[in-house]
Amino acid sequence: MTLLQIILATLTAGIGSVWVAAFLMRAGVDSGRGGINAQHLLSLAAGALLATAFMHLLPEAFEGQASPHALFATLLIGVVFFFLLDKAELWHHGHEHGQGHDHDHDHGHAHGTAAALTGHVHAHGEGPHHADHAHPHEGHAHAHAHAHASEAGPSLSGGWSLITGDSVHCFGDGILIASAFVADPRLGLVSALAVLAHEVPHHMGDLVVLRRASRNRRLALMKVSLAGAVTALGGLVGFFLVEQLEDLLPYFLTVASSSFVYVALADLIPQLQKRLTARQTLAQVFWLGLGIVLVTWASGLAHGH
Numbered sequence: 001m002t003l004l005q006i007i008l009a010t011l012t013a014g015i016g017s018v019w020v021a022a023f024l025m026r027a028g029v030d031s032g033r034g035g036i037n038a039q040h041l042l043s044l045a046a047g048a049l050l051a052t053a054f055m056h057l058l059p060e061a062f063e064g065q066a067s068p069h070a071l072f073a074t075l076l077i078g079v080v081f082f083f084l085l086d087k088a089e090l091w092h093h094g095h096e097h098g099q100g101h102d103h104d105h106d107h108g109h110a111h112g113t114a115a116a117l118t119g120h121v122h123a124h125g126e127g128p129h130h131a132d133h134a135h136p137h138e139g140h141a142h143a144h145a146h147a148h149a150s151e152a153g154p155s156l157s158g159g160w161s162l163i164t165g166d167s168v169h170c171f172g173d174g175i176l177i178a179s180a181f182v183a184d185p186r187l188g189l190v191s192a193l194a195v196l197a198h199e200v201p202h203h204m205g206d207l208v209v210l211r212r213a214s215r216n217r218r219l220a221l222m223k224v225s226l227a228g229a230v231t232a233l234g235g236l237v238g239f240f241l242v243e244q245l246e247d248l249l250p251y252f253l254t255v256a257s258s259s260f261v262y263v264a265l266a267d268l269i270p271q272l273q274k275r276l277t278a279r280q281t282l283a284q285v286f287w288l289g290l291g292i293v294l295v296t297w298a299s300g301l302a303h304g305h
Helices: 002-026 038-062 068-097 099-105 115-122 149-183 185-213 217-244 246-272 278-302
Strands: none
Touching: 002 149, 002 185, 002 217, 038 068, 038 149, 038 185, 038 246, 038 278, 068 246, 149 185, 149 217, 149 246, 185 217, 185 246, 185 278, 217 246
8 A cells, every 4th residue: 555655646746746847837937927936936845845854754753763863963964965966966067068167057056946947037037046056856967957958959869868867866756755655654745745846846947948959848748757757666666675674764764854955955945045125035935934834734634633
């Protein structure tokens, strides 16, 4: 039963987020015409990830037999690990694209949760100034595919390099969701919701990049959906892996928390740190709070409260 729940949840988070992203783009969200812009989605995703990490994953991890000191050390190591992954991607792409692009990485993170999306929105007079922003999630080989997409254009070979990196990212998401499900199916549902929330603006960026490389919208949607489907594969692997290492489950949950915290604080929130009017700032805070409330509400429903 748990395995079936993991498969359904990972497919919903992986593929569902792609289709939600496509729907929002069709409704004009990416250009600000739909009343919800990229800033709102980023705020919502950040709130959902932080609430899931601090209100659900970490408390569940601390209910196990592991010592608090060991879990806090794991949390710290996890955050540093994702930071180093970012650095590795910056170094790799700096050599791959040559020194001429060094100025694109001055801020130390050029990432894709909405880099292409925000760059696209900026063309319409909106979006953050951090257009080159990197994704710290585990194994994200796609961290800078977004940042260089507008320069690379069709040379992305149909966007398959971006899809390969996205697939690795989605595989990691699947493992995180499976870890949460093994601990508690209700916790797994909350984690899947948080993953879906932060993947929506990310996949909007993917779709923008692929549509620049190829004008075929259906092909772009199919490619991103294939990458999203890899989340289910990660869920399967995660289920059997965690089942064999059940004593290490609190550490798996803590690593998942460190991933969510890093994505929110190093990727999403820096894109929101810009000079805004009081009304725009209140809107950011509202959507951030809404993300926290939605995750808490979903958790309450799952627990029957």
